[in-house]
Amino acid sequence: MEIDGLREAFDRVVEKRALSSAKTQEAVDQILNELEQATAKMQMMNTDSMGSVDHSAILAELKAKFNEMTPLSQLEVCQKELNVALSKYLKLLEKSFSPDISKAYRNVDFEVHTINNIIANHFYRQGHFDLGDLFIRECGESDGASLKLAFQEMYAILEAMKVRNLEPALSWASKKRDQLVQNGSVLELMLHELQFVDMLRDEAAKFEALKYARTHLAQFAEEHRTRIAKLMGCILWAGRLEQSPYSELISPEHWEKMAEELTRQFCSLLGQSSESPLNVAVSAGFQGLPTLLKLTTVMATKKQEWQAMKQLPVPIDIGPEFQYHSVFICPVLREQSSDENPPMRMPCGHVVSKQSIMKLSKSSSRPFKCPYCPSEAVASHCKQLHF
Numbered sequence: 001m002e003i004d005g006l007r008e009a010f011d012r013v014v015e016k017r018a019l020s021s022a023k024t025q026e027a028v029d030q031i032l033n034e035l036e037q038a039t040a041k042m043q044m045m046n047t048d049s050m051g052s053v054d055h056s057a058i059l060a061e062l063k064a065k066f067n068e069m070t071p072l073s074q075l076e077v078c079q080k081e082l083n084v085a086l087s088k089y090l091k092l093l094e095k096s097f098s099p100d101i102s103k104a105y106r107n108v109d110f111e112v113h114t115i116n117n118i119i120a121n122h123f124y125r126q127g128h129f130d131l132g133d134l135f136i137r138e139c140g141e142s143d144g145a146s147l148k149l150a151f152q153e154m155y156a157i158l159e160a161m162k163v164r165n166l167e168p169a170l171s172w173a174s175k176k177r178d179q180l181v182q183n184g185s186v187l188e189l190m191l192h193e194l195q196f197v198d199m200l201r202d203e204a205a206k207f208e209a210l211k212y213a214r215t216h217l218a219q220f221a222e223e224h225r226t227r228i229a230k231l232m233g234c235i236l237w238a239g240r241l242e243q244s245p246y247s248e249l250i251s252p253e254h255w256e257k258m259a260e261e262l263t264r265q266f267c268s269l270l271g272q273s274s275e276s277p278l279n280v281a282v283s284a285g286f287q288g289l290p291t292l293l294k295l296t297t298v299m300a301t302k303k304q305e306w307q308a309m310k311q312l313p314v315p316i317d318i319g320p321e322f323q324y325h326s327v328f329i330c331p332v333l334r335e336q337s338s339d340e341n342p343p344m345r346m347p348c349g350h351v352v353s354k355q356s357i358m359k360l361s362k363s364s365s366r367p368f369k370c371p372y373c374p375s376e377a378v379a380s381h382c383k384q385l386h387f
Contacts, residue, residue, distance in 0.1 A: 006096055009089045016085040020078040027071040034069075038062045096290060104292040116141050122278040124151045125267075147270065154266045161259050166195045169262060179269050187265050189224060192216045194258055196231060197249045203239025210235060280322065288316040326387035332356040332371055344382040348375035357382050 041058050116139045123132035124147055132148065157168045173180065173188040180187050196217065199209040213231065221228050230246070237244035248254055264274040273280075295314060328337040330353035337343045341355050350372045352360075357379050360368040367376040 006089075006092060009085075009092050013082070013085045013089050016078075016082045020082045023078045024075055027069075027074050030069060031066070031071060034062060034065050101289060101293070103296045104289055113141070118278055121147050122276045124148045125272070125276050127151070127155045147272070150266075150270055154263065157262065157266075158259055161255065161262070164198060164255070166191055166198075170195065172266075176269060180265060183265070183268060185265050186220075186224070187261060189217075189220045189227070190258060190261065192220075193227070193231060193249070194255070197234055197241070197246070200234050200238045200241060201250060206235060206238040209238070284318045284322045287318045287322075291316045328353075328385075328387065330356055332360075343385045343387075345385050346370055346375070346377040346382050348373050348377065351385060354384075 038058050038061070042055050045055070045058075116135075120132050120136050120139075120141065123129070123135060129148065129152060153172070157172055160166070160168045170188070170191050173191055177188060196209055196213055199205045199212060213228075217228055217231065234241065234244070234246045234249070237246060241247060241250050267274045291314065328343040328351070329335065330337065330341075330343070332352050333356050335341070335353065335355075337353055341353050343351050344354050344357050345351050346357075348370050350370055352371070356371075360371070361379040362368075363379075365378060365380065367378050369376055
């Protein structure tokens with residue numbers, strides 16, 4: 001991807017700048033050193049002689065050393081190399097970031113109401129409630145704040161967790177217990193574990209923590225016996241958990257992971273993704289934009305319109321973090337499967353698209369050879385796969 005080329009070019013500029021700075025500092029240090037030595041010699045001559053002293057010999061020696069060092073030439077070479085690297089980087093930036101990106105997207109009729117709700121909910125789910133309210137007022141949406149109260153509750157819980165107050169989180173998890181269990185989540189147990197371990201940071205609270213475990217952790221003992229046993233081991237290290245084998249349970253990173261898990265479960269119960277859909281769409285579009293711009297340029301030279309295509313002629317790699325569904329690419333036709341052209345499993349176990357099956361069998365009931373093994377198959381014996 002072009003972003004990798006930009007990063008490499010930027011790293012070269014940083015490297016040249018560091019080298020130029022080091023060489024400049026070295027030249028300055030040499031000059032200062034020679035000046036200090038010449039000054040010391042002059043002061044020594046003034047001390048040894050009570051009359052006027054001729055310093056011309058020392059100055060001539062200093063001038064000769066400067067001519068030999070040629071500090072300006074050294075600095076010019078370093079600066080030239082830096083300027084060349086910077087110039088190449090700027091040209092690459094101009095080439096990569098075309099100001100006209102309108103040709104890289106399709107002409108789609110967006111529903112303004114839906115787009116406004118997406119933007120408003122993005123502000124709310126990021127915790128920018130004032131900004132979301134302002135946006136709703138200015139765009140005139142009446143029901144754009146549907147998720148505001150829910151996200152306000154979530155951020156109130158997260159703010160409390162930042163100061164190690166788990167009461168709001170535990171209260172919410174208790175109310176949502178049935179839904180969390182249905183989702184296969186053990187968030188409530190994890191929060192009680194965190195509360196129990198946090199109490200053990202104070203040795204004086206050891207018996208209070210044990211009482212807390214009997215009250216709140218006993219209900220999970222049957223299904224999570226190993227986890228409960230590990231927690232009981234923490235009691236032996238009360239007041240000094242930082243030096244114990246359980247130190248990771250009280251680390252700031254563990255609290256951050258718990259906050260992330262609560263955010264995921266909270267959004268899941270709301271029927272929302274843990275990441276903002278708007279943020280995901282913009283980030284994925286940013287990664288795919290350079291390829292789309294190249295594609296539009298190539299298509300323009302061939303006098304073809306890519307917006308009329310049902311499928312892009314080139315793959316766009318946007319990274320695994322943006323892949324949410326399984327995708328099948330037919331190894332024969334090199335095309336992505338669709339509802340009209342689903343993946344089909346042959347009796348031998350190899351999988352190709354339905355169109356490949358039809359072409360290999362020539363739309364007849366006669367056997368055809370698998371393109372990947374000596375086995376033969378009949379189109380009617382191939383079964384559709386569902387991802």
